[in-house]
Amino acid sequence: MFWNRQKKNELGKKSNGLYQHGNEELIHLRQVVKTFDSAAGKFTALRGVDLRVDAGEFVAVIGKSGSGKTTLVNMVAGIDRPTAGEVLVGNTAVHKLNEGQMAEWRGRNLGIVFQFFQLLPTLTLAENIMLPMDFCNVYKSGERRKRALNLLEQMEMADHANKLPAAISGGQQQRVAIARALANDPPILLADEPTGNLDSKTADSVFELFEGLVKRGKTILMVTHDHDLAKRATRAVQIADGEIIEQQLAQAFPVLTQAQLVALTHKVDPEKYAPGQIILRQGEPVEQFNVIVNGRVEIVVPQPDGAEKIVATMSRGEYFGEIELLRGGASLATARAASDAPVEVLRFDRATFNEMVSQNSALKDAIARIAQARTAENVAARNGEARHA
Ligand SMILES: Nc1ncnc2c1ncn2[C@@H]1O[C@H](COP(=O)(O)OP(=O)(O)OP(=O)(O)O)[C@@H](O)[C@H]1O
Numbered sequence: 001m002f003w004n005r006q007k008k009n010e011l012g013k014k015s016n017g018l019y020q021h022g023n024e025e026l027i028h029l030r031q032v033v034k035t036f037d038s039a040a041g042k043f044t045a046l047r048g049v050d051l052r053v054d055a056g057e058f059v060a061v062i063g064k065s066g067s068g069k070t071t072l073v074n075m076v077a078g079i080d081r082p083t084a085g086e087v088l089v090g091n092t093a094v095h096k097l098n099e100g101q102m103a104e105w106r107g108r109n110l111g112i113v114f115q116f117f118q119l120l121p122t123l124t125l126a127e128n129i130m131l132p133m134d135f136c137n138v139y140k141s142g143e144r145r146k147r148a149l150n151l152l153e154q155m156e157m158a159d160h161a162n163k164l165p166a167a168i169s170g171g172q173q174q175r176v177a178i179a180r181a182l183a184n185d186p187p188i189l190l191a192d193e194p195t196g197n198l199d200s201k202t203a204d205s206v207f208e209l210f211e212g213l214v215k216r217g218k219t220i221l222m223v224t225h226d227h228d229l230a231k232r233a234t235r236a237v238q239i240a241d242g243e244i245i246e247q248q249l250a251q252a253f254p255v256l257t258q259a260q261l262v263a264l265t266h267k268v269d270p271e272k273y274a275p276g277q278i279i280l281r282q283g284e285p286v287e288q289f290n291v292i293v294n295g296r297v298e299i300v301v302p303q304p305d306g307a308e309k310i311v312a313t314m315s316r317g318e319y320f321g322e323i324e325l326l327r328g329g330a331s332l333a334t335a336r337a338a339s340d341a342p343v344e345v346l347r348f349d350r351a352t353f354n355e356m357v358s359q360n361s362a363l364k365d366a367i368a369r370i371a372q373a374r375t376a377e378n379v380a381a382r383n384g385e386a387r388h389a
């Protein structure tokens with residue numbers, strides 16, 4: 001097998017597949033370039049994309065029309081091949097598979113959901129779901145119909161099993177398409193605008209199905225135009241003219257230009273911390289700047305009586321480490337992951353931080369102001385004064 005697949009039929013059972021500290025990396029695009037060569041000339045749709053997705057993540061891909069979203073998904077799906085770079089999924093170098101290997105690998109490991117459902121019109125809904133099972137032979141032929149009905153039931157479509165696609169609504173067809181994507185119980189689901197053709201209420205209920213699948217351990221990469229839906233994913237990445245911008249950076253530093261954000265995205269390291277784990281320790285030198293992507297970070301200062309005081313709690317989009325990088329010296333406070341959930345940060349080093357602030361004086365001033373206010377806060381808290389962030 002290609003990696004440690006979860007047991008068959010795990011969808012019916014309760015499993016704790018939530019995105020966790022220490023999950024392994026499942027999808028890794030390394031410097032992927034895609035150049036299309038057509039009658040109109042050459043066009044580079046992906047320009048050196050680096051993207052890592054861990055098992056259990058729900059990653060939304062957003063970006064303007066023509067920015068390269070579908071091209072990116074097609075790289076992961078092996079529907080199209082990169083001009084340069086590598087596409088690694090689990091232990092498989094997808095870009096190196098031949099056509100036969102690709103079809104088998106895709107059938108077992110990926111479920112794909114498209115904007116226009118693409119159910120076969122002459123087959124019943126149950127038969128549509130059995131088709132990928134017949135192709136891949138993961139499930140015995142005697143089990144397949146039962147499994148198809150079970151998947152339809154999970155999508156609340158069991159009553160319609162013997163209907164043809166034309167007899168049900170668009171939202172219902174998309175539910176069936178999701179059931180079909182799950183036919184061989186793949187660990188990864190790729191979805192290209194799966195709610196793009198649905199009204200907002202139906203889109204919401206389809207999105208909830210994806211959220212439920214992530215809770216049951218699936219990894220999802222979903223293209224969407226809907227920024228409200230994208231916010232509900234564990235992470236959003238934006239594609240701009242064939243390059244990736246980490247959305248949390250765009251939100252944390254709205255004054256940076258697109259080119260600056262692209263450059264910064266290339267330099268950040270994602271880092272995860274377990275609940276309660278120390279990220280920066282008071283009194284130790286600081287060489288990193290951190291932007292919070294998920295979870296909550298507590299800023300803790302020691303009290304004269306030896307106790308500790310939480311002076312601030314920070315969450316998604318906020319950053320820390322700037323005081324020491326601006327002024328030099330040891331950490332004024334301890335930063336640690338709150339005890340309720342793991343924390344994910346985007347981390348970059350001093351040189352990158354200096355480069356970022358030197359390029360943009362408005363950002364430099366804003367960060368300096370925050371650093372000053374926080375320093376006063378930390379000093380006051382250390383002296384036991386009654387203040388709170
Ligand atoms: N087969 C192809 N031949 C030539 N150019 C292509 C091909 N496929 C895509 N492109 C070009 O690559 C760019 C990215 O296309 P892509 O379909 O990935 O965009 P997208 O972000 O998915 O857009 P949309 O939101 O409209 O679906 C576009 O400029 C498109 O015209």
Ligand SMILES: [Mg+2]
Binds near residue numbers: 071
């Ligand atoms: Mg597209």
